[in-house]
Amino acid sequence: MSTDSPLPGGPPLPGGDGEVTGPRAAWPAEAIRDAVVPLLPGLTVEILPEIDSTNSELMRRARYGRAEPVLLVAEHQSAGRGRLGRVWLSGQRGAALSSLTFSLGVPLAPADWSGLSLAVGVSLAESLHQSIRLKWPNDLWFDDRKLAGVLIETASFGEGSGARRYAVIGIGINIAAREAAGMARPPAALRELLPGVQAGEVFSRVAVPLVQAVSAFERFGFAPFQARFNARDALRDRAVALSDGTTGTAHGTSDAGALLVHTADGMKTVTSSEVSVRPAG
Numbered sequence: 001m002s003t004d005s006p007l008p009g010g011p012p013l014p015g016g017d018g019e020v021t022g023p024r025a026a027w028p029a030e031a032i033r034d035a036v037v038p039l040l041p042g043l044t045v046e047i048l049p050e051i052d053s054t055n056s057e058l059m060r061r062a063r064y065g066r067a068e069p070v071l072l073v074a075e076h077q078s079a080g081r082g083r084l085g086r087v088w089l090s091g092q093r094g095a096a097l098s099s100l101t102f103s104l105g106v107p108l109a110p111a112d113w114s115g116l117s118l119a120v121g122v123s124l125a126e127s128l129h130q131s132i133r134l135k136w137p138n139d140l141w142f143d144d145r146k147l148a149g150v151l152i153e154t155a156s157f158g159e160g161s162g163a164r165r166y167a168v169i170g171i172g173i174n175i176a177a178r179e180a181a182g183m184a185r186p187p188a189a190l191r192e193l194l195p196g197v198q199a200g201e202v203f204s205r206v207a208v209p210l211v212q213a214v215s216a217f218e219r220f221g222f223a224p225f226q227a228r229f230n231a232r233d234a235l236r237d238r239a240v241a242l243s244d245g246t247t248g249t250a251h252g253t254s255d256a257g258a259l260l261v262h263t264a265d266g267m268k269t270v271t272s273s274e275v276s277v278r279p280a281g
């Protein structure tokens with residue numbers, strides 16, 4: 001475990017312009033490691049004050065052959081990444097934490113990878129609040145606004161027939177409201193649902209169930225998550241538009257986690273596309 005984890009009672013942060021003030025996050029790293037190790041032997045929990053991106057760091061490590069299980073938290077990311085090449089913005093370095101940003105790196109060998117991001121979303125939503133909905137394929141929503149996002153990447157490691165895959169599951173959760181300049185809808189923040197919650201508490205809530213969910217996904221695939229996803233599906237029965245221009249009505253997920261969209265040409269199975277909710281009318 002990293003020895004530079006900021007612990008309760010550690011030095012206060014220098015003042016910053018962030019919207020959130022309060023004590024530096026306390027990271028329950030040891031408790032989480034102890035709870036997860038029986039499931040994932042050798043797992044370490046690392047807390048870094050700053051890095052470019054927790055996903056980038058674990059992908060770099062994997063490329064150098066380091067494919068051990070790890071939960072890597074960054075208090076600040078200087079180059080956080082979202083899906084489709086987007087930037088993931090979090091608070092300024094030196095400001096109190098307005099988001100939780102971390103990645104789980106784990107060797108993984110599911111029979112079928114389809115639906116992993118949905119299973120991760122189900123786990124996060126269930127760990128956090130009953131009012132959180134899931135927007136296929138990677139987002140958590142509250143009140144039709146984005147609360148959290150998931151970015152999954154994989155790298156191969158090992159040689160020849162022994163080659164295996166290392167999954168890097170990156171998660172960014174908005175904890176406190178932040179500026180929404182240029183955004184159509186301001187993002188949601190977890191404190192709207194859990195007033196006063198701190199990043200360390202959120203990490204504590206989500207980390208162990210996440211590892212359990214990924215382990216269940218590896219063994220059983222998307223099946224144990226399908227009904228749970230559908231119960232929180234933010235798009236269900238809503239008019240949607242796909243990035244290729246197709247429009248229709250969202251109809252839940254297939255057994256493999258694809259989005260089913262009822263279109264003028266019949267039911268379409270969507271496996272990779274941007275989906276937006278069409279404004280009513």
Ligand code: BTN
Nearest residue numbers: 053055080081082083149170172
């Ligand atoms: C998305 O909404 O497009 C996915 C956002 C994922 C952000 C997280 S923050 C931790 C990890 N590190 C990154 O650079 N990205 C993911």
